[in-house]
Amino acid sequence: MELLFCGSGWLSIVDEIARRLPPGDRIRAWDRTRPLVDEVRAHPPDVLLPSNGHVDAAVLDAAAPRLRLVMQPAVGTDSIDVAAAIARGVPICNAPVGNYVAVAEAALLLLLLLARRWPLAQRAFAAARIGEPIGVELAGRRLTVIGVGTTGSAVMARARALGLEVVGVDSRTTRAALLAHLATSDAVSLHCPLTPATRGLLDAEALAALPPHALVVNLARGPVIDRAALDAALARGHLGGVGLDVFWDEPWDPADPLFADPRVATLPHVAGTTTEAFGRVAELVVENVARLQRGASLLHRIG
Numbered sequence: 001m002e003l004l005f006c007g008s009g010w011l012s013i014v015d016e017i018a019r020r021l022p023p024g025d026r027i028r029a030w031d032r033t034r035p036l037v038d039e040v041r042a043h044p045p046d047v048l049l050p051s052n053g054h055v056d057a058a059v060l061d062a063a064a065p066r067l068r069l070v071m072q073p074a075v076g077t078d079s080i081d082v083a084a085a086i087a088r089g090v091p092i093c094n095a096p097v098g099n100y101v102a103v104a105e106a107a108l109l110l111l112l113l114l115a116r117r118w119p120l121a122q123r124a125f126a127a128a129r130i131g132e133p134i135g136v137e138l139a140g141r142r143l144t145v146i147g148v149g150t151t152g153s154a155v156m157a158r159a160r161a162l163g164l165e166v167v168g169v170d171s172r173t174t175r176a177a178l179l180a181h182l183a184t185s186d187a188v189s190l191h192c193p194l195t196p197a198t199r200g201l202l203d204a205e206a207l208a209a210l211p212p213h214a215l216v217v218n219l220a221r222g223p224v225i226d227r228a229a230l231d232a233a234l235a236r237g238h239l240g241g242v243g244l245d246v247f248w249d250e251p252w253d254p255a256d257p258l259f260a261d262p263r264v265a266t267l268p269h270v271a272g273t274t275t276e277a278f279g280r281v282a283e284l285v286v287e288n289v290a291r292l293q294r295g296a297s298l299l300h301r302i303g
Contacts, residue, residue: 001289002043002066003027005073006036007051008251010273013073016282017049025289037062047289049073050080052250057084064088069292073281074099074272075151078194078221082303092303093288096150098281099272103219104154106271107189108162110217110243111138113265114187117241120262136213136240139163144185146170146178146201147192147220155189171197179209187215194221204229207238217243219271222250234261245271 005014005027017027027049030039036053041062047069048055055070060081070085072094085092116135124132143159145152148168156166167185169178170192182188188210192198202216203226210216216239218225227248233239245267252259259266288298 001025001047001293002045003047003049003071003285003289004040004043004045005029005049005051006053006055007049008032008053009269010051012273013051013278013281016278017073017285020282020286021289047071047292049285052079054079055085056081060084060088060090069093069288069298071285071288073285076193076221077302086303091298091301093298093300094302095281095284096300098284099274099277100151100154102274102277103151103191103271104158106245106267107155107191107217107219108158110219110245110265110267111143111159111187111189111215114215114217114241114243114263117262118265123262138187141165141186142167142184143187143189144169144181145189145191147190149191151219152189152191155191159189179206182206182209182214183211185210185214188217190216190218190220190224192220192224194223199223200226200229202226202229204232207233210239212238213240215239215241215243217245219245222246222248231258234258234263239263241265243267245269 011029014027014029021027030036030053037058040059044063044066046066048063048067049071051073067090070080070090070092072080075094075096077094080092082092115138117133120133140163142165145156145166145168148170152168156168159166167181169181201224207229241263243265246269250269258264284299291298
């Protein structure tokens with residue numbers, strides 16, 4: 001079996017998978033000096049691992065007739081043309097339970113960094129200013145988790161252990177109910193998939209509904225937050241802090257003025273990047289490749 005990893009980052013997962021593949025199977029990373037469709041056409045794989053590479057109809061056609069599986073080594077499938085794969089009879093699987101612990105812990109990390117005003121604390125340390133800045137405690141505050149799947153539920157459990165009052169909302173929550181929840185929230189943690197319904201979910205109206213001191217962390221997808229609305233909210237002094245592990249463009253521009261704002265804390269899309277998470281994902285990928293070879297049912301098939 002020939003596997004092709006299409007991501008622009010997270011390359012350590014390639015090594016984790018390679019160590020677990022049986023003799024005769026091989027994984028390689030996309031040579032990004034050429035378009036993905038050209039890479040696939042030149043060396044068609046049996047299994048595509050999209051990551052954040054865009055697997056559209058052209059890529060699927062270029063991989064035909066050899067391609068047998070699209071195996072997403074993550075949860076999100078927004079980089080895959082699911083309908084095109086289904087139309088071509090190519091199964092799609094993802095890894096919904098691989099990194100939820102890592103992402104939940106990273107959500108708490110961002111919340112804690114914002115509560116203790118980490119960007120300003122770093123500046124205070126550099127200036128040798130003792131005891132500054134003053135932060136806030138999270139215990140007793142109200143956290144709204146948007147997206148209560150495996151990861152969101154894990155965030156809720158861990159946040160309760162820290163003493164937060166936690167409420168979860170999902171796709172069944174009406175817009176009016178969401179705004180009402182936001183109005184009483186001290187913090188918001190985003191964990192929903194990127195869909196037409198969630199793109200720009202935190203827009204100007206939603207951000208304005210939040211109290212001025214509210215903390216917002218995004219570990220879902222960048223466009224779940226309306227970027228222009230976020231810039232405007234921060235410009236008028238609204239929001240106590242914003243924590244980002246995902247961005248509107250990836251790779252991001254480190255020189256973007258947003259990231260220099262002392263209320264903004266960032267991670268380089270590493271919420272799901274741990275030894276344990278990569279190990280679980282790699283085990284799942286290798287298991288599904290083995291199942292594919294012997295004609296068994298695939299795990300976590302979504303299309």
